Amino acid sequence: MSHPTSLPASLTLAPGLVYHPGYLGRTAQEALLDEVRAVTRQAPLFTPRMPRTGKPFSVRMTNGGPLGWVSDVQGYRYQADHPDTAEPWPAIPPVALEAWNALSGYALPPDACLINFYEPSARMGLHQDKDEEEFDAPVVSLSLGDTALFRYGGLDRRDPTRSVRLRSGDAIVFGGPARLIHHGIDRLMAGSSDLLPQGGRLNLTLRKVKKPV
Ligand SMILES: O=C(O)CCC(=O)C(=O)O
Ligand SMILES: [Mn+2]
Incomplete structure (x- = not known):
């Protein structure tokens, strides 16, 4: 047996929900981390707030690409500039773009x-990614740093849920019948990765927002 401990290439957790454990090896994780640091130097992490109440998220965010997702008292939306600096978002990290090209099955960037x-x-409550116009493209999600307990359910908020631990380097793709499933992050496992010197976790989600013209 040549690779007795190798991880499976992918696992279908539910129709349209495909998990790629260990998709990025350590070197690729470090390269992506460097690219994320370059993004945050140009577009600093901001604290999103809940629509209406203005309650801060426990997660801080930034974006790369022509559009970025933001949230404040006025609501959730995509916009072309950073909410604090008003500067355009930097480019999408190349390692993340490669993952989209390899995993999305979607022809456009x-x-x-x-x-x-x-x-x-930090945590993220159960929600759907539904602020996009194009649901034919999947969401491609990459994890770096500490392991997170990712909970996923169905199209109805009350549908039963299951959990999977997302480790540094894992990718998960939700498309097709899973594109609009409910999902969230219940908690992190502190100290589970040494990728980020201060601990914590980074997650990148790639999305096609606009309908192709
Ligand atoms: O951190 C994660 O793995 C999920 C993030 C997420 O669902 C989102 O940003 O919409
Ligand atoms: Mn989401």
């Missing part, structure tokens, strides 16, 4: 790469 930074205590 993504419009947006949302970058979430989770402190060890």
